[in-house]
Amino acid sequence: ITVHIRCREALQNKHHLLSALMALQVVTGARGEVIKSKNDASTWKLRKGMPLSAKVELKGDQMLEFLDKLIEVVLPRMKEYHGLRMSSGDGSGSFTLGFDPSVIGLFPEMEMVYDQFPLITGFHVNINTTAVRNPSGRLLLSGLGLPFVHARKPASETFQL
Secondary structure (H helix, E strand, O other): OEEEEEOHHHHOOOOHHHHHHHHHHHHHOOOOEEEEOOOOEHHHOEOOOOEEEEEEEOOOHHHHHHHHHHHHHHHHHOOOOOOEEOOOOOOOOEEEEEEOHHHHHHOHHHHHHHHHOOOOOOEEEEEEOOOOOHHHHHHHHHHOOOOEEOOOOOHHHHOOO
16 A cells, blocks of 8 residues: 655745654554656646655555554544545556545544644555456455445436326
8 A cells, every 4th residue: 555645835845744754653653755756847847856745665564554544443434425436546456546635634644733733735545466367356355344336327227206
């Protein structure tokens, strides 16, 4: 599992990235690494080597602990989340979940220290499975407790008078 936070505000002040790094460490329990830009982009005032984001790669027990916390505690607290769509995935068994900045406050470790972070940004969780195709990856993740939902039909099709 890879947890990734991109911090746009780090372009103006690289110290804003410290908040993202600390949030990652609190949530995952592992120290994050800073990702720097590989090339220039003048439209965003980005220069090569500027810090942009932070990521943590979780393996073994840390991965299972984070995934369990995400599935059992955080996802049920989200109002608008019902599960991953059956069509999600990249075709080779990997799944990516994107979360708003408000979701990071739903982690139990983050509840106590949420007010101490000056800047909270959204994050992405990339789940890489050993599955070759998406159906096998869905089977593995559903066995771990991650819910999958079918696409909803429009109300006009479901209710007929």
